[in-house]
Amino acid sequence: MTANTQHESVCIQPADLLARLNAGAAATIVDVRNPKPWDRSDVKIRGAVRIDPVQLPLDAAWPKDQLLAFY
Secondary structure, three states, X not given: OOOXXXXXXXXXXXXXXXXXXXOOOOEEEEEOOOHHHHHHXXXXXXXXXXXXXXHOOOOXXXXXXXXXXXX
């Protein structure tokens, strides 16, 4: 049995994402930077989920009713 699913990929600018969040849009933000840049960075989005991009799971449990933003 095959599930009929649709996936939409879009690029969104950081300012547009911030505007959506400020307007109350639900979103899950996923930080998929490589380990070295992530370790060296002093900029991290509060509440973002950190996942190593090599081990990024495509998880059926990801929210389907809100924006998923990967950076």
